[in-house]
Amino acid sequence: MRSAKFHYAAIETMRSSLKSNTSALPVVDYGAGSTGRTSTVSGIARRSLKRPKHARALAALAAHLQCDTALELGTSLGLTSAYLAHHTKALTTVEGNRHIQAIAQSNWAALGIQNIRSFSGEFDEAWEEFADTEYDLIFIDGNHRGEALIRYVDKSLTVLQPHGVLVCDDIHWSPDMETAWEQLCSMPEWTLQLDAFEWGLLTRNQALKREHVSIRF
Ligand SMILES: C[S@@+](CC[C@H](N)C(=O)[O-])C[C@H]1O[C@@H](n2cnc3c(N)ncnc32)[C@H](O)[C@@H]1O
Numbered sequence: 001m002r003s004a005k006f007h008y009a010a011i012e013t014m015r016s017s018l019k020s021n022t023s024a025l026p027v028v029d030y031g032a033g034s035t036g037r038t039s040t041v042s043g044i045a046r047r048s049l050k051r052p053k054h055a056r057a058l059a060a061l062a063a064h065l066q067c068d069t070a071l072e073l074g075t076s077l078g079l080t081s082a083y084l085a086h087h088t089k090a091l092t093t094v095e096g097n098r099h100i101q102a103i104a105q106s107n108w109a110a111l112g113i114q115n116i117r118s119f120s121g122e123f124d125e126a127w128e129e130f131a132d133t134e135y136d137l138i139f140i141d142g143n144h145r146g147e148a149l150i151r152y153v154d155k156s157l158t159v160l161q162p163h164g165v166l167v168c169d170d171i172h173w174s175p176d177m178e179t180a181w182e183q184l185c186s187m188p189e190w191t192l193q194l195d196a197f198e199w200g201l202l203t204r205n206q207a208l209k210r211e212h213v214s215i216r217f
Pocket residue numbers: 028030031033034048049050072073074075076077078079080081094095096097100121122123124141142143
Protein backbone atom coordinates (compact mmCIF):
# COMPACT_ATOMS: atom_id res chain seq x y z
CA MET A 1 0.00 0.00 0.00
CA ARG A 2 2.99 2.34 0.52
CA SER A 3 4.18 1.77 -3.03
CA ALA A 4 5.47 4.93 -4.68
CA LYS A 5 3.11 4.05 -7.53
CA PHE A 6 0.18 5.25 -5.44
CA HIS A 7 1.83 8.34 -3.96
CA TYR A 8 0.95 11.63 -5.65
CA ALA A 9 3.22 14.46 -4.52
CA ALA A 10 1.14 17.12 -6.30
CA ILE A 11 -2.01 16.05 -4.42
CA GLU A 12 -0.14 16.05 -1.11
CA THR A 13 1.28 19.53 -1.81
CA MET A 14 -2.29 20.65 -2.47
CA ARG A 15 -3.44 19.04 0.82
CA SER A 16 -0.80 21.02 2.71
CA SER A 17 -1.88 24.24 1.09
CA LEU A 18 -5.58 23.56 1.81
CA LYS A 19 -4.70 22.90 5.46
CA SER A 20 -3.47 26.48 5.76
CA ASN A 21 -6.34 28.07 3.83
CA THR A 22 -8.47 29.93 6.38
CA SER A 23 -11.23 30.96 3.92
CA ALA A 24 -14.69 30.52 5.42
CA LEU A 25 -17.28 28.30 3.76
CA PRO A 26 -21.05 28.07 4.30
CA VAL A 27 -21.73 24.68 5.89
CA VAL A 28 -24.53 22.38 4.75
CA ASP A 29 -25.55 19.94 7.48
CA TYR A 30 -26.55 16.60 5.91
CA GLY A 31 -25.83 14.18 8.70
CA ALA A 32 -23.65 13.19 11.57
CA GLY A 33 -20.51 13.42 9.42
CA SER A 34 -20.89 17.12 8.72
CA THR A 35 -22.30 18.88 11.72
CA GLY A 36 -21.13 22.42 11.08
CA ARG A 37 -17.92 22.25 13.12
CA THR A 38 -15.77 22.69 10.05
CA SER A 39 -16.43 26.05 8.53
CA THR A 40 -13.08 26.82 6.96
CA VAL A 41 -11.22 25.12 4.12
CA SER A 42 -8.45 24.45 6.61
CA GLY A 43 -10.81 22.71 9.04
CA ILE A 44 -12.25 20.52 6.30
CA ALA A 45 -8.80 19.62 4.96
CA ARG A 46 -7.63 18.69 8.45
CA ARG A 47 -10.66 16.73 9.65
CA SER A 48 -12.85 15.46 6.82
CA LEU A 49 -10.58 13.91 4.19
CA LYS A 50 -9.23 10.40 3.99
CA ARG A 51 -5.64 10.44 5.16
CA PRO A 52 -2.97 9.81 2.51
CA LYS A 53 -2.45 6.15 3.39
CA HIS A 54 -6.16 5.44 2.96
CA ALA A 55 -6.34 7.45 -0.26
CA ARG A 56 -3.39 5.36 -1.53
CA ALA A 57 -5.18 2.16 -0.46
CA LEU A 58 -8.29 3.18 -2.40
CA ALA A 59 -6.18 4.03 -5.44
CA ALA A 60 -4.48 0.63 -5.18
CA LEU A 61 -7.90 -1.03 -4.95
CA ALA A 62 -9.10 0.84 -8.06
CA ALA A 63 -5.93 -0.23 -9.87
CA HIS A 64 -6.40 -3.86 -8.78
CA LEU A 65 -10.00 -3.80 -10.02
CA GLN A 66 -8.90 -2.13 -13.28
CA CYS A 67 -11.77 0.25 -12.78
CA ASP A 68 -13.57 1.63 -15.78
CA THR A 69 -16.07 3.37 -13.54
CA ALA A 70 -16.08 4.36 -9.89
CA LEU A 71 -18.50 6.34 -7.75
CA GLU A 72 -17.65 8.40 -4.66
CA LEU A 73 -20.46 9.62 -2.39
CA GLY A 74 -18.93 12.61 -0.58
CA THR A 75 -16.44 14.57 -2.67
CA SER A 76 -15.38 17.18 -0.13
CA LEU A 77 -12.28 19.00 -1.43
CA GLY A 78 -11.73 16.31 -4.06
CA LEU A 79 -8.39 14.89 -2.93
CA THR A 80 -9.45 11.26 -2.57
CA SER A 81 -11.33 11.75 -5.85
CA ALA A 82 -8.00 12.78 -7.39
CA TYR A 83 -6.30 9.59 -6.15
CA LEU A 84 -9.15 7.45 -7.48
CA ALA A 85 -9.23 9.30 -10.81
CA HIS A 86 -5.60 8.31 -11.46
CA HIS A 87 -6.67 4.64 -11.51
CA THR A 88 -10.19 4.82 -12.95
CA LYS A 89 -11.20 5.62 -16.52
CA ALA A 90 -14.20 7.67 -15.39
CA LEU A 91 -14.84 8.73 -11.80
CA THR A 92 -18.25 10.05 -10.72
CA THR A 93 -18.39 11.95 -7.43
CA VAL A 94 -21.25 13.61 -5.56
CA GLU A 95 -21.18 16.51 -3.08
CA GLY A 96 -24.10 18.24 -1.36
CA ASN A 97 -22.30 21.50 -0.57
CA ARG A 98 -21.82 23.39 -3.84
CA HIS A 99 -19.24 25.73 -2.26
CA ILE A 100 -17.07 22.74 -1.40
CA GLN A 101 -17.72 21.19 -4.80
CA ALA A 102 -16.45 24.38 -6.48
CA ILE A 103 -13.14 24.11 -4.59
CA ALA A 104 -12.84 20.44 -5.56
CA GLN A 105 -13.39 21.33 -9.20
CA SER A 106 -10.70 24.00 -9.14
CA ASN A 107 -8.35 21.53 -7.39
CA TRP A 108 -8.80 18.96 -10.18
CA ALA A 109 -8.23 21.64 -12.81
CA ALA A 110 -4.99 22.65 -11.07
CA LEU A 111 -3.92 18.99 -10.98
CA GLY A 112 -4.76 18.54 -14.68
CA ILE A 113 -7.37 15.83 -13.95
CA GLN A 114 -10.10 15.63 -16.58
CA ASN A 115 -11.85 12.29 -16.05
CA ILE A 116 -14.12 13.30 -13.15
CA ARG A 117 -17.86 13.76 -13.47
CA SER A 118 -18.96 15.92 -10.55
CA PHE A 119 -22.54 16.16 -9.27
CA SER A 120 -23.86 18.65 -6.76
CA GLY A 121 -26.82 17.55 -4.65
CA GLU A 122 -28.03 15.60 -1.67
CA PHE A 123 -27.26 11.92 -2.35
CA ASP A 124 -30.85 10.62 -2.29
CA GLU A 125 -32.21 13.57 -4.23
CA ALA A 126 -29.53 13.43 -6.94
CA TRP A 127 -29.42 9.61 -7.11
CA GLU A 128 -31.20 9.18 -10.44
CA GLU A 129 -28.74 11.57 -12.11
CA PHE A 130 -25.66 9.48 -11.38
CA ALA A 131 -27.35 6.05 -11.33
CA ASP A 132 -27.04 5.99 -15.11
CA THR A 133 -24.24 3.45 -15.33
CA GLU A 134 -22.83 0.45 -13.46
CA TYR A 135 -19.79 0.96 -11.27
CA ASP A 136 -16.80 -1.25 -10.56
CA LEU A 137 -16.13 0.52 -7.27
CA ILE A 138 -18.43 2.55 -5.01
CA PHE A 139 -16.96 4.51 -2.09
CA ILE A 140 -19.58 5.70 0.43
CA ASP A 141 -18.02 8.56 2.41
CA GLY A 142 -20.72 10.97 3.55
CA ASN A 143 -23.64 11.08 6.01
CA HIS A 144 -22.23 8.65 8.54
CA ARG A 145 -25.47 7.45 10.09
CA GLY A 146 -26.35 3.77 10.20
CA GLU A 147 -29.74 3.97 8.54
CA ALA A 148 -28.32 6.16 5.76
CA LEU A 149 -25.42 3.74 5.18
CA ILE A 150 -27.81 0.80 4.84
CA ARG A 151 -29.99 2.79 2.43
CA TYR A 152 -27.00 3.82 0.27
CA VAL A 153 -25.70 0.23 0.17
CA ASP A 154 -29.15 -1.01 -0.78
CA LYS A 155 -29.41 1.53 -3.61
CA SER A 156 -25.81 0.89 -4.67
CA LEU A 157 -26.57 -2.80 -5.28
CA THR A 158 -28.63 -1.81 -8.32
CA VAL A 159 -25.66 0.01 -9.92
CA LEU A 160 -22.77 -2.18 -8.76
CA GLN A 161 -21.16 -4.53 -11.30
CA PRO A 162 -21.44 -8.21 -10.27
CA HIS A 163 -17.67 -8.26 -9.63
CA GLY A 164 -17.81 -4.74 -8.13
CA VAL A 165 -16.65 -3.61 -4.71
CA LEU A 166 -18.36 -1.37 -2.16
CA VAL A 167 -16.28 0.53 0.37
CA CYS A 168 -18.13 1.98 3.38
CA ASP A 169 -16.27 4.59 5.38
CA ASP A 170 -16.20 4.98 9.17
CA ILE A 171 -17.87 1.66 9.96
CA HIS A 172 -16.72 1.85 13.60
CA TRP A 173 -17.24 5.60 14.03
CA SER A 174 -20.31 5.25 16.28
CA PRO A 175 -22.42 2.45 17.82
CA ASP A 176 -24.99 3.24 15.15
CA MET A 177 -22.49 2.73 12.31
CA GLU A 178 -21.13 -0.39 14.03
CA THR A 179 -24.62 -1.90 14.13
CA ALA A 180 -25.20 -0.99 10.48
CA TRP A 181 -21.90 -2.62 9.47
CA GLU A 182 -22.80 -5.81 11.38
CA GLN A 183 -26.22 -5.83 9.72
CA LEU A 184 -24.62 -5.38 6.29
CA CYS A 185 -22.16 -8.21 6.93
CA SER A 186 -25.01 -10.57 7.76
CA MET A 187 -26.54 -10.14 4.29
CA PRO A 188 -26.25 -13.34 2.25
CA GLU A 189 -25.15 -11.72 -1.02
CA TRP A 190 -21.59 -10.91 -0.07
CA THR A 191 -18.67 -13.19 -0.59
CA LEU A 192 -15.69 -11.27 0.82
CA GLN A 193 -16.27 -8.86 3.72
CA LEU A 194 -13.13 -7.00 4.72
CA ASP A 195 -12.89 -4.87 7.86
CA ALA A 196 -10.00 -2.39 7.61
CA PHE A 197 -11.29 -0.61 10.75
CA GLU A 198 -11.52 2.86 9.19
CA TRP A 199 -13.58 1.43 6.33
CA GLY A 200 -15.20 -1.83 5.33
CA LEU A 201 -15.24 -3.54 1.95
CA LEU A 202 -18.03 -5.72 0.59
CA THR A 203 -18.28 -7.62 -2.69
CA ARG A 204 -20.60 -10.11 -4.37
CA ASN A 205 -17.79 -11.36 -6.62
CA GLN A 206 -18.50 -15.08 -6.98
CA ALA A 207 -14.85 -15.80 -7.81
CA LEU A 208 -14.10 -15.18 -4.13
CA LYS A 209 -15.12 -17.43 -1.26
CA ARG A 210 -17.41 -16.16 1.47
CA GLU A 211 -15.23 -15.01 4.35
CA HIS A 212 -14.90 -12.16 6.82
CA VAL A 213 -11.38 -10.78 7.07
CA SER A 214 -9.99 -8.05 9.35
CA ILE A 215 -6.83 -6.12 8.51
CA ARG A 216 -5.04 -3.19 10.15
CA PHE A 217 -2.53 -0.98 8.36
C1 LIG B 1 -16.05 12.89 4.83
S1 LIG B 1 -16.35 14.08 3.59
C2 LIG B 1 -15.75 13.28 2.12
C3 LIG B 1 -14.25 13.17 2.06
C4 LIG B 1 -13.69 12.75 0.73
N1 LIG B 1 -14.27 11.51 0.26
C5 LIG B 1 -12.20 12.59 0.84
O1 LIG B 1 -11.74 11.55 1.36
O2 LIG B 1 -11.47 13.50 0.42
C6 LIG B 1 -18.09 13.93 3.36
C7 LIG B 1 -18.68 14.92 2.37
O3 LIG B 1 -19.98 14.46 2.05
C8 LIG B 1 -20.88 15.54 2.01
N2 LIG B 1 -22.19 15.00 2.42
C9 LIG B 1 -22.51 14.47 3.62
N3 LIG B 1 -23.77 14.02 3.62
C10 LIG B 1 -24.27 14.28 2.36
C11 LIG B 1 -25.53 14.03 1.74
N4 LIG B 1 -26.52 13.42 2.41
N5 LIG B 1 -25.67 14.43 0.46
C12 LIG B 1 -24.67 15.04 -0.20
N6 LIG B 1 -23.44 15.30 0.33
C13 LIG B 1 -23.25 14.91 1.61
C14 LIG B 1 -20.32 16.58 2.96
O4 LIG B 1 -20.70 17.89 2.55
C15 LIG B 1 -18.82 16.32 2.90
O5 LIG B 1 -18.18 17.24 2.04
